Amino acid sequence: MFKKLICSTLVGVALMAVTTIQAQTTFPAKAIRIIVPFAAGGTSDILARSLGQKLTESWGQPVLVENRVGANGNVGADHVAKSAPDGYTLLLSDVGALAINPSVYPNMPYDPVRDFSPVGMVAYSPHVFGVHPSVPANNVKELIDYAKANPGKLNFAISGTGGAPHLAGISFAQRTGINWTYIPYKGGSQAVADVASGQANVIMNGMLATYPTVKSGRIRALAISSAQRVGSAPEVATIAETLPGFETGSYQGLLAPAGTPRDVIGKLNAEMSKILATQEMREKLAVLGTEVRTAQPEALGSFIASEKSRWAQVIKESGIKFD
Known part of the structure; x- marks a missing residue:
């Protein structure tokens, strides 16, 4: 019995290893969708289409941008949060919207910290x-x-x-x-x-x-x-x-559903960072007053958590009520 248990465990470990290796070597093996939770023509949409085009060129797989609009980003974000955690459905969103929404909507369909695996920061546009x-x-x-x-x-x-x-x-x-x-x-x-x-x-x-x-x-x-x-x-x-210390802006991040394999997240982050580091992309965004800002997944996760606390305090102090 003990020998059978050991053999079963070894087989399981081997299968996990094979799955990880396959993910590392074959991803992406089909089209990727980047969900933008806002209307076409906005900051997130412009960035998603620029990044998607370059990812398509890099990997030879279509990277499609889909706008899923509603509830200040909640509709699109919730769709991604509930998608398969395989790296083929991603969210490119204003980090501010993700961080602010829990203080605005009393019945959030997702948690911006718990329900996503951050891929990395993309850019900052004041x-x-x-x-x-x-x-x-x-x-x-x-x-x-x-x-x-x-x-x-x-x-x-x-x-x-x-x-x-x-x-x-x-x-x-x-x-x-x-x-x-x-x-x-x-x-x-x-x-x-x-x-x-x-x-x-x-x-x-x-x-x-x-x-x-x-x-x-x-x-x-x-x-x-x-x-x-x-x-x-x-x-x-x-x-x-005029108002010392005043700083806001549109911080854009790329996220995947929670549970997406770390190696897939790593591959997405590495390729995205490589594209954003090119002179072409930096110059293209700089002309429009946008600064490329890349970060490791963990750093983006920490940033979302800190922004969530920051804006919750602003809303509390303002006394504003949202319908």
Whole structure:
């Protein structure tokens, strides 16, 4: 009996070893889907399509981008969380949305820390803090002064209720003592379009998706939300130059369902990091004010957990209630 148990155990270990080796040598053996939980044209979507194209070229397998929109990213994220943990269904999302949603939605269908295996950070795009040219403000101080002199007159376009741009606006209002009306849209691209057309007044949105409209003159950039000015737009001040320590932005990460084999995660991370390190990708993103930021899976997991705590505190202090 003991000998049979030993043999059975050895067979099991051998099978696990073979499975691991096969995963290492054959992945990917079919098409990969990258789920973007936001509308097309936003920061996550632009990054997913750029990265997906390069992964297709590297591996010779199709990497398809699919937009699954709803509940500030929850629909797409939940789909990935409940997908097979084999590396063939991935999530590319604004880390802020994942971290903020537990404080916004009382009945979350997934846990952003427990239900994903982080692959790695992709990029950081500061928020552009901008206004329609009809708003009489050319910098942050002038906007604060105007908003205080005209309480409730300005409206603030957001990519979705409870998203990172929304919380950035709340944080800014907390620091300055102003108030404005938030107008939620089904994605950042719609919010940008309405500010550009004058249907909305103010926006705080990822620079990658917003800066082309700034360069066209349809949105006036007052500042960006990074700690330092960015090389692609050195003339644009930071919000921190007026409000010391203010820093927000669109941190983008790639994640797989929890339980995805470590070797598959490692292969995804290595190839993604290799692509993002190329001069072509760095220059392509830098032109749009986006900085490549790669990180090991464990570092991304820790970052999501810390952001979850950070934004929970902001929401608690604001007293805001979400429907």
